[in-house]
Amino acid sequence: xxxxxxxxxxxxxxxxxxxxxxxxxxxxxxxxxxxxxxxxxxxxxxxxxxxxxxxxxxxxxxxxxxxxxxxxxxxxxxxxxxxxxxxxxxxxxxxxxxxxxxxxxxxxxxxxxxxxxxxxxxxxxxxxxxxxxxxxxxxxxxxxxxxxxxxxxxxxxxxxxxxxxxxxxxxxxxxxxxxxxxxx
Numbered sequence: 001x002x003x004x005x006x007x008x009x010x011x012x013x014x015x016x017x018x019x020x021x022x023x024x025x026x027x028x029x030x031x032x033x034x035x036x037x038x039x040x041x042x043x044x045x046x047x048x049x050x051x052x053x054x055x056x057x058x059x060x061x062x063x064x065x066x067x068x069x070x071x072x073x074x075x076x077x078x079x080x081x082x083x084x085x086x087x088x089x090x091x092x093x094x095x096x097x098x099x100x101x102x103x104x105x106x107x108x109x110x111x112x113x114x115x116x117x118x119x120x121x122x123x124x125x126x127x128x129x130x131x132x133x134x135x136x137x138x139x140x141x142x143x144x145x146x147x148x149x150x151x152x153x154x155x156x157x158x159x160x161x162x163x164x165x166x167x168x169x170x171x172x173x174x175x176x177x178x179x180x181x182x183x184x
Contacts (some may be wrong), residue, residue: 018066020086023060023067024061026067026072027071029055029075030076031052033073034052034076034077036050037077037080037141038055038080038084038150040124040125041085041132042087043125043161047084047087048084050087051083051087052080054080054083055076056082058079059072059079066129074147074150077151078151078152078153081133081152082176083153085130120170122171126173127166130152130162131162131165131166132165132166134148134162134163135163135167138159138163145159145160145163
């Protein structure tokens with residue numbers, strides 16, 4: 001197996017570029033941005049790391065296809081988000097989850113803006129996975145509805161309805177949040 005892998009790497013270098021070096025640079029440049037997005041969709045650091053690691057491993061295995069894409073980072077972002085969403089659908093994930101997260105309202109911050117951000121983040125994390133993905137991609141990553149639809153593999157109408165449902169749910173979920181921007 002080692003000889004096949006080394007001859008494969010030699011072929012990539014022989015073709016005029018170093019695929020391993022190019023992928024390493026891509027990984028190094030995109031990991032921080034993609035981790036923030038994946039973490040925001042997953043709501044858990046360990047799940048985000050696992051999903052992103054899996055997406056990068058798959059991207060490495062298909063590097064020729066990924067690098068040929070118009071936007072390789074968007075390609076890997078979609079892979080990572082899909083990995084998170086598929087994890088939420090697995091039966092073992094549902095069985096291993098504990099009940100409600102501990103109530104963190106007992107720790108009081110003296111900065112009003114920080115409390116609002118913390119309350120909003122708790123509310124976003126409580127959303128169903130697809131709604132959370134839409135909110136994160138729209139309001140944290142500033143993607144358009146068409147871009148979100150491409151990442152999630154759904155229609156723009158689905159993105160709009162998921163966003164509307166998520167904003168409605170956020171408005172009623174926590175009185176600390178106050179009025180949220182936009183209308184449903």
